[in-house]
Amino acid sequence: MSIVPEAERPNPYSAYGAHGSVLVLNSGSSSLKYQLVNPVGGEAIARGTIERIGESSGIVTHRFAGNTTERELEVPDHGAALRIALELFEEVGPRLADAGIYAVGHRVVHGGELFSRPVVIDDDVVTKIHDLVPLAPLHNPANVQGIEVARDLLPDVPHVAVFDTAFFQSLPEHAYTYAIDREVARAHGVRRYGFHGTSHQYVVGKVARVLGRRVQDLNMIVLHLGNGASASAVRGGVPVDTSMGLTPLEGLVMGTRSGDIDPAVVFHLARNAGMDVDELDTLLNKRSGLKGLAGENDMRELRRLIDAGDDDARLAFDVYIHRLKKYIGAYHAVLGRVDVVAFTAGVGENSAEVRAAVCDGLESLGIDVDETRNAVRGDEPRIISPDWTSTLVMVVPTMEELAIARQCVEAVEGLRPASGITAG
Numbered sequence: 001m002s003i004v005p006e007a008e009r010p011n012p013y014s015a016y017g018a019h020g021s022v023l024v025l026n027s028g029s030s031s032l033k034y035q036l037v038n039p040v041g042g043e044a045i046a047r048g049t050i051e052r053i054g055e056s057s058g059i060v061t062h063r064f065a066g067n068t069t070e071r072e073l074e075v076p077d078h079g080a081a082l083r084i085a086l087e088l089f090e091e092v093g094p095r096l097a098d099a100g101i102y103a104v105g106h107r108v109v110h111g112g113e114l115f116s117r118p119v120v121i122d123d124d125v126v127t128k129i130h131d132l133v134p135l136a137p138l139h140n141p142a143n144v145q146g147i148e149v150a151r152d153l154l155p156d157v158p159h160v161a162v163f164d165t166a167f168f169q170s171l172p173e174h175a176y177t178y179a180i181d182r183e184v185a186r187a188h189g190v191r192r193y194g195f196h197g198t199s200h201q202y203v204v205g206k207v208a209r210v211l212g213r214r215v216q217d218l219n220m221i222v223l224h225l226g227n228g229a230s231a232s233a234v235r236g237g238v239p240v241d242t243s244m245g246l247t248p249l250e251g252l253v254m255g256t257r258s259g260d261i262d263p264a265v266v267f268h269l270a271r272n273a274g275m276d277v278d279e280l281d282t283l284l285n286k287r288s289g290l291k292g293l294a295g296e297n298d299m300r301e302l303r304r305l306i307d308a309g310d311d312d313a314r315l316a317f318d319v320y321i322h323r324l325k326k327y328i329g330a331y332h333a334v335l336g337r338v339d340v341v342a343f344t345a346g347v348g349e350n351s352a353e354v355r356a357a358v359c360d361g362l363e364s365l366g367i368d369v370d371e372t373r374n375a376v377r378g379d380e381p382r383i384i385s386p387d388w389t390s391t392l393v394m395v396v397p398t399m400e401e402l403a404i405a406r407q408c409v410e411a412v413e414g415l416r417p418a419s420g421i422t423a424g
């Protein structure tokens, strides 16, 4: 298998051209990220971030046509943040009236069992996202707030919710069920949901498109390695397992999250270290992972520390890689045949060292990395395995905003891609 040149790939989105652009919003607890996206060509027309919402001085960054506008000003809440963003579109450009906004796409972290695909938002959808707050207490409240403000300020266009969990709603029961008391689990919605679904789904579609293959014919392991990190096993376009669980805490070692640990660590620390639930939550989500082990959550800094001879940084890297290898082995066993291992997100796309270390010693699984190909940098999907391997190892830059924009068009138009996958 090889990459089909862009010019020879059919663009399944050419029909989306009549629709104008989509404003994609990602509301975090203290930030708002936005991007104005062309769902056909896939380019970001403009993008921005508003950080430190609710603090005395917020930081606003707006990028358009090669220019960056930066401001420091008070942003009391998400309403104010979105108002500032809309003003910047007017002042700096592009004017939204000229760009022709077709829809607003909202990234929503938790869709529970209620949402297995993007939906056009009405009051009932907002209520349901709010009902899911117990499953995502840090994320869903900000998402609801973002939706409410945006519907107020942009009342004339459809708003669409795109859920981070939706792709993984088709996991088989044996993969999403935790082996605990069933009544307790049912009563409290305790099961694997999986996150980063928009990214995993995008990468699966993109791989199929660039290889000129049908997604139904490919088995893949997708490794989304950013500050948060997750792995998925996908058979013929349908996920059969993923590493994140009830929350994004389970699975791989991440920037600040532990990933898998013995659950009894929690009881042990509660009983012996006197830590309460909130302290344990902070420990495992914010003071663990690479940061907990080496004091540094950024992979670039970690590599610098390793080069300077820091033993903690070396151990953190080794733990990170060891966990990844275990997931690749496990997912290989689950899938039986693996056609593609795809690396994506900040670390996956940029760290040749991580990719080489992860694949080192996996030759017997048909997985290997060619040193020269692995060293190539760029924004295009590429193959980094040698020609002899049975499994292609690829780097596939993720574009979550573009995936959200395309899913918006599909939700509003009532379109369903034939494969069920919005291709990259």
Ligand code: AMP
Residues within 6 Å of the ligand: 225, 226, 227, 228, 255, 297, 298, 299, 300, 345, 346, 347, 350, 351
């Ligand atoms: P993301 O969450 O996908 O934005 O990824 C963010 C993470 O990507 C950062 O915390 C870095 O650890 C990592 N990253 C970004 N650029 C590089 C790079 N050139 N080399 C290694 N890691 C990188």
